[in-house]
Amino acid sequence: MSVARLASAPRRARLLPGRPASWLIGAACLATAAVSPVGAQNAGAPAGRPPQAAAAPVPTIEGFLRQEGPFDLGGQRFTLLFQMKRLARRGLPADPDFGETLAAMEIKDPGGRIHFQKTFHYEVSGDRFVETTTASAQMLRGRQGRGLLVTYGVLPSTPLGGESWQVFGPFAGPPSAPLHGRLVPFSQPIFAEGQLITGKSGERVVETSEEPGLQGDVLRFRVWAGNFFVIVPLRILWFRNTIGPAWRCVKMTPSGAKPVCALGVEAERRPPDDDMTFVRLHPEADEGIGVAQHVVVKKDSKVEFLGVETEVLWKENADGVSLGVSDDVWLKVRIDGRKGWIHTQEDFQAIGLPQAG
Numbered sequence: 001m002s003v004a005r006l007a008s009a010p011r012r013a014r015l016l017p018g019r020p021a022s023w024l025i026g027a028a029c030l031a032t033a034a035v036s037p038v039g040a041q042n043a044g045a046p047a048g049r050p051p052q053a054a055a056a057p058v059p060t061i062e063g064f065l066r067q068e069g070p071f072d073l074g075g076q077r078f079t080l081l082f083q084m085k086r087l088a089r090r091g092l093p094a095d096p097d098f099g100e101t102l103a104a105m106e107i108k109d110p111g112g113r114i115h116f117q118k119t120f121h122y123e124v125s126g127d128r129f130v131e132t133t134t135a136s137a138q139m140l141r142g143r144q145g146r147g148l149l150v151t152y153g154v155l156p157s158t159p160l161g162g163e164s165w166q167v168f169g170p171f172a173g174p175p176s177a178p179l180h181g182r183l184v185p186f187s188q189p190i191f192a193e194g195q196l197i198t199g200k201s202g203e204r205v206v207e208t209s210e211e212p213g214l215q216g217d218v219l220r221f222r223v224w225a226g227n228f229f230v231i232v233p234l235r236i237l238w239f240r241n242t243i244g245p246a247w248r249c250v251k252m253t254p255s256g257a258k259p260v261c262a263l264g265v266e267a268e269r270r271p272p273d274d275d276m277t278f279v280r281l282h283p284e285a286d287e288g289i290g291v292a293q294h295v296v297v298k299k300d301s302k303v304e305f306l307g308v309e310t311e312v313l314w315k316e317n318a319d320g321v322s323l324g325v326s327d328d329v330w331l332k333v334r335i336d337g338r339k340g341w342i343h344t345q346e347d348f349q350a351i352g353l354p355q356a357g
Contacts, residue, residue: 035269038206065083068136074182078148080106099132100129131155132154142208142217143208144239145169148168193324196220196222216235218229223324225329228267261309270353272350280294301335310328330343
């Protein structure tokens with residue numbers, strides 16, 4: 001069945017029985033003389049209670065600035081200022097992961113005008129921040145426009161999470177619009193269990209890519225689906241100041257139309273311990289079409305991963321955009337030359353793609 005794609009705390013001492021009190025008084029006097037220097041240092045401590053250890057130094061919060069840019073976006077130049085907070089304790093090093101965090105970010109032009117600003121909540125527990133945030137910027141260069149790509153990182157996080165991405169570009173409305181000449185965000189930060197494929201951390205420029213059959217600049221994301229990665233393209237429309245799923249998809253099935261897209265896949269096979277097993281190979285990515293065949297899978301079978309069919313999930317709120325795929329992902333495979341579709345955890349496990357994450 002084809003997929004149609006549309007652009008878009010001490011105890012007290014006790015007297016021992018049978019000992020004269022005079023002996024006790026004398027011993028007490030000697031003891032007092034012997035410990036008087038310590039007693040002078042711990043004058044406020046109750047009698048018979050051991051001296052308390054000195055309290056750990058309380059960290060202080062220091063502020064400092066970090067800057068990136070300027071970035072030239074075709075006649076307009078922008079600089080990012082990051083207002084950072086750092087925990088400092090005299091004589092002790094800062095925690096490498098939880099000793100520093102981002103408190104605010106601004107994007108300014110050479111005239112000092114602020115085009116975008118955002119604050120970030122932070123909280124201290126003991127000698128560390130409960131959660132830390134970082135941010136970095138890169139120029140985003142496409143065939144149809146230029147902008148900025150800001151990458152945020154948060155700790156602690158899941159193994160494949162913690163990062164988010166936000167695209168900025170020059171306002172594309174008419175000269176009479178209040179935002180004319182301003183740099184604007186195309187969406188809230190985009191969160192995903194996965195990574196942005198285009199661009200690497202530390203590179204100054206990120207080049208967009210292309211999607212066959214689609215006009216526009218594209219950023220591709222590697223989104224974790226539980227057993228493998230699904231490659232999800234997002235299209236940037238500079239003239240609309242928007243970013244979103246590259247395709248609006250409709251697939252006709254026996255149960256009606258479904259918003260299912262054909263997408264790329266990245267998978268790493270780990271053959272199971274069994275020398276031989278089998279999978280149920282479907283002719284189409286739908287339980288209601290055709291009859292599944294039992295296909296033998298050996299440890300040394302040649303298994304190729306050809307693509308997936310699934311719904312792309314794009315959920316926006318005031319804090320960000322969640323990018324993901326549906327729970328039911330169909331995977332197209334070729335096993336020793338035989339092609340077909342699988343989608344159950346039993347078949348994923350048999351073919352060498354155990355669930356993780």
